[in-house]
Amino acid sequence: MRFVSPVWFVKSLRWGANAIAALVAAILAAGAASAQDVLPHAADRSLIIGSLPQNLSVMGMFLHAGPIVKCVILILLFASLITWTVWISKNVELRGARRSLRRAIDILAGARSLNDVAKTGDRVVDALLQEARTELKLSEGLKSGAANDRIEVRLGRIEAASTRRIQSGTNLLASVGSVSPFVGLFGTVWGIMYSFIGISQAHTTNLMVVAPGIAEALLATAFGLVAAVPAVVIYNGFVRAIAGYRGLVGDAATLVLCLAGRDLDRRA
Numbered sequence: 001m002r003f004v005s006p007v008w009f010v011k012s013l014r015w016g017a018n019a020i021a022a023l024v025a026a027i028l029a030a031g032a033a034s035a036q037d038v039l040p041h042a043a044d045r046s047l048i049i050g051s052l053p054q055n056l057s058v059m060g061m062f063l064h065a066g067p068i069v070k071c072v073i074l075i076l077l078f079a080s081l082i083t084w085t086v087w088i089s090k091n092v093e094l095r096g097a098r099r100s101l102r103r104a105i106d107i108l109a110g111a112r113s114l115n116d117v118a119k120t121g122d123r124v125v126d127a128l129l130q131e132a133r134t135e136l137k138l139s140e141g142l143k144s145g146a147a148n149d150r151i152e153v154r155l156g157r158i159e160a161a162s163t164r165r166i167q168s169g170t171n172l173l174a175s176v177g178s179v180s181p182f183v184g185l186f187g188t189v190w191g192i193m194y195s196f197i198g199i200s201q202a203h204t205t206n207l208m209v210v211a212p213g214i215a216e217a218l219l220a221t222a223f224g225l226v227a228a229v230p231a232v233v234i235y236n237g238f239v240r241a242i243a244g245y246r247g248l249v250g251d252a253a254t255l256v257l258c259l260a261g262r263d264l265d266r267r268a
Contacts, residue, residue: 062216062219066194068187068191069190069194069216072220073220076183077227079183080231086173089169094242100121100123101245105255108256108259112262113263114129124158124249127162128158131157132259135147151260155253156253158253163249166242177232180231187223189217190220191219195216199213
């Protein structure tokens with residue numbers, strides 16, 4: 001598992017921001033060129049102004065947005081919910097696993113033989129002990145050096161399996177962090193297209209008509225960033241935490257290998 005590169009993430013955001021800025025600049029330029037435009041008839045002007053959204057809060061813009069933009073925002077909210085769910089569950093799991101591993105390592109550090117440790121209470125360390133005992137039993141009458149290598153291989157398999165298990169779910173964070181800005185950008189592009197259609201129907205480029213549609217479109221990009229930034233930060237934090245957990249498992253495996261080596265020397 002690797003870090004989500006901050007440089008790549010910033011470049012992605014910069015690319016999306018440039019695309020949005022170009023679209024918004026085109027609309028604002030058209031609006032500025034005819035900012036004093038009026039509709040042919042005052043009645044038509046009043047009708048269009050009355051159809052514009054009056055509530056420009058986040059909830060108001062969401063409710064007035066088109067169906068595609070609403071779907072994009074709901075998808076991003078769901079992705080954000082996944083991010084925080086994974087953060088809570090993996091935090092609880094990692095903290096409990098580290099505490100259990102440290103207690104087991106203290107027990108292994110005070111033992112002189114595998115027979116001195118029946119169980120440690122930690123699932124991973126108990127699996128390491130069981131694998132070492134199994135290989136010692138199967139290696140009776142064989143060269144001790146080769147048996148030591150086989151024990152090390154068995155312990156390595158347990159380490160890899162424990163790392164895969166503790167990593168489960170974190171790849172969702174990487175996906176959310178990398179995809180969400182582009183999903184939000186899609187919603188923004190679609191919303192601006194919808195604003196252009198509204199402009200053509202209103203027969204005016206007055207900013208009073210253009211601005212609400214742009215604000216609704218940009219709302220999708222804002223939600224994309226709200227979903228992506230925490231996901232990237234949390235994912236990179238989990239990368240460091242899982243690396244520390246893997247180091248603890250490696251320490252436990254080393255202690256088990258030392259105990260098995262002592263037992264092999266006694267048998268020799």
